Amino acid sequence: MTRMRTMAALCGALFALLVGGPVAAQDKPSLIVGAIYVGSLNDYGYNRAMKDGLEEMKKNIPGLNLLEAENVSETAESERVMEGMIQQGAKLIFATSFGHQQFAFNLAKSHPDVTFEHAGGWMQAANFGNYFGATQAAWYPMGVAAGKMTKSNTLGFVVGVPIGYAIGNVNAFEMGARSVNSAAQTRVVVTGGWSDKAKEVAAANALIDQGADVVTMHVDSPATIIQVAESRNVHSIGFQSVEARQLAPKGWITGLGFTWGPFMTETAKSVMAGSFKPAMVRQGVGQGMMAVAPFGSTVPADVQALVTDAANKVGGGFNPFTGPVTDNTGAVRIAAGEFWGGDKMGNFDWYVDGVIGKAK
Amino acid sequence: MNSALLAGVVTGAIMSGTSLLYATLGELVGERAGIVNLGIEGIMLVGAASGFAATAVTGSPSIGVVTAMLAGAAVNQIFAYLVVTRRANQLATGLSLMFFGFGLSALIGGPFVGALITGLPRLAIPGLDPQSAAARLLSYDALVYLALPTALVTWWLVFRTRWGLHLRAVGESPAAAYAAGLQPGRLQYQALIFAGALGGIAGAHMSVALTLTWAEGMTGGRGFIAIALVIFAKWNPLWAVAGAFLFGAAEGLQLQLQAAGSDISPFVMNMTPYLLTLAVLVVWGLRGRAATAPAALGRTFTGVE
Numbered sequence: 001m002t003r004m005r006t007m008a009a010l011c012g013a014l015f016a017l018l019v020g021g022p023v024a025a026q027d028k029p030s031l032i033v034g035a036i037y038v039g040s041l042n043d044y045g046y047n048r049a050m051k052d053g054l055e056e057m058k059k060n061i062p063g064l065n066l067l068e069a070e071n072v073s074e075t076a077e078s079e080r081v082m083e084g085m086i087q088q089g090a091k092l093i094f095a096t097s098f099g100h101q102q103f104a105f106n107l108a109k110s111h112p113d114v115t116f117e118h119a120g121g122w123m124q125a126a127n128f129g130n131y132f133g134a135t136q137a138a139w140y141p142m143g144v145a146a147g148k149m150t151k152s153n154t155l156g157f158v159v160g161v162p163i164g165y166a167i168g169n170v171n172a173f174e175m176g177a178r179s180v181n182s183a184a185q186t187r188v189v190v191t192g193g194w195s196d197k198a199k200e201v202a203a204a205n206a207l208i209d210q211g212a213d214v215v216t217m218h219v220d221s222p223a224t225i226i227q228v229a230e231s232r233n234v235h236s237i238g239f240q241s242v243e244a245r246q247l248a249p250k251g252w253i254t255g256l257g258f259t260w261g262p263f264m265t266e267t268a269k270s271v272m273a274g275s276f277k278p279a280m281v282r283q284g285v286g287q288g289m290m291a292v293a294p295f296g297s298t299v300p301a302d303v304q305a306l307v308t309d310a311a312n313k314v315g316g317g318f319n320p321f322t323g324p325v326t327d328n329t330g331a332v333r334i335a336a337g338e339f340w341g342g343d344k345m346g347n348f349d350w351y352v353d354g355v356i357g358k359a360k
Numbered sequence: 361m362n363s364a365l366l367a368g369v370v371t372g373a374i375m376s377g378t379s380l381l382y383a384t385l386g387e388l389v390g391e392r393a394g395i396v397n398l399g400i401e402g403i404m405l406v407g408a409a410s411g412f413a414a415t416a417v418t419g420s421p422s423i424g425v426v427t428a429m430l431a432g433a434a435v436n437q438i439f440a441y442l443v444v445t446r447r448a449n450q451l452a453t454g455l456s457l458m459f460f461g462f463g464l465s466a467l468i469g470g471p472f473v474g475a476l477i478t479g480l481p482r483l484a485i486p487g488l489d490p491q492s493a494a495a496r497l498l499s500y501d502a503l504v505y506l507a508l509p510t511a512l513v514t515w516w517l518v519f520r521t522r523w524g525l526h527l528r529a530v531g532e533s534p535a536a537a538y539a540a541g542l543q544p545g546r547l548q549y550q551a552l553i554f555a556g557a558l559g560g561i562a563g564a565h566m567s568v569a570l571t572l573t574w575a576e577g578m579t580g581g582r583g584f585i586a587i588a589l590v591i592f593a594k595w596n597p598l599w600a601v602a603g604a605f606l607f608g609a610a611e612g613l614q615l616q617l618q619a620a621g622s623d624i625s626p627f628v629m630n631m632t633p634y635l636l637t638l639a640v641l642v643v644w645g646l647r648g649r650a651a652t653a654p655a656a657l658g659r660t661f662t663g664v665e
Contacts, residue, residue: 040575189615189619193580195575197571198580202372202615205368206618209616210368357621360627
């Protein structure tokens, strides 16, 4: 499908050059931006949030032309798709999924005049930067919400791919829950992919079978898991996009959503002005890239206040990964007096005390 | 091994094994006629997408399943035409069919991603609270209950009817069948209609009953597992039931074990269903049972038609 799109795009570009050359020169766009999504835009999740951010950027910059490709898998195929967009004149490429990193980096080397922004990675070059929400600390207030709303003291977390950042999310979640409920435990199931719907259904059911009455996730689309939770009358906490709330009218507690618009607008403007500086940008709750979703109707006011408090604390610089922190085998991982900052968020290969599961 | 885990594995095995079983039965009938269809993954995807789309448009999951069945059968006819009439290489054509199915299903399903549908309803057992553990163990959708009867009907069709006998004759030696007055091409077409229909139902079960969603490539390689299960089943529909259930259980077990708190790395856990499939195939091969495959499987009949 993306191969057909690339062919069509290349043919279209050729045609446009031949026929529309002189005409196109008259209404040249202010900037051509390319964006690739790993999944589908209607996923109530990760890709939807990226799209919303790009649309905001497009609205803020008149004359901006946005090229998009959905369902671009995290393989060499993505390199071909991005190359096609560069052929069409894109000067800024957003590679929006973790697995697109190496392929975007390859193109950054061969196209020094094009700027690349990759979501969630760490590679750097003169024309290559990374951006992501500082998700780990942001999960702390989610844990607070779960810890207060659970009756069974068992929380369920479905993880797509157990990269360090995802494990860090689970850890912050459990720490937040423990801060208000010392008996809260989090069970983790790894599906092996960011978007395997059948496995997500089975994983969510397995967690609920084992007693979880609050289920949350780090996968591309929260929709399937939230629907399973709703059908089994348990609570759910969403992730990626705040739109998922409509799927769980009874069980929704709250969620985390990404608000990429301001950052994307800023980046596009810097590319246009020639002042782009590569950086590893991580912004958390209260800093622009992440927002706490509205609360569900069953969440009591005192819980809402606790969660909002915790979110404000995190926004004000509170770092849950401040020592001493013990992992779930009893070993001390962060010594007293130390803390793990943003640069270490990809290093998690252990779960904190209270999480039931094996990180690697 | 607590009881919740055991119950969860059984439920998971049944739910995820059902679509595998339908796909395996379909592939099995095709292979009994001598045609190996590597593109069953594509058929399943077309079934999943068209079933989901039809359900989203009409609001009726039953119409969705029927649509998926017809779509699967129709797409498999393209394969049948290429392989039987045009005598193309079965393996290459099958793989092309897989890619074709991938693209076609993305085209059909594209407008419907994110749509919310009412899926196939689970049977409401009178007197049982739908949320109770017993209900979760016993109450499933119609396609699950029909899976075992379908396997039995397939067995009866292949081994107890004249049509099945002719089918198997074509699969063993189309030249001999032709000499005996049969029409191998026509029988193969019929087998592939049947196979396509079952493949479509297999896909529909995933989108309309199990996940209630459509995503590109959502079958995740299950079509290929079905091809392996046909070998595991020794081309007998009754063994296919065991194979599908076993694979479904392996998949469910590793996820349930993770939830219960296993000490094994999640990466290894995710591999186990596929390791199990490989192990079974190796053991089967070691026992020298390869001779049970239909003798003319994969060979194109180039005789006078």
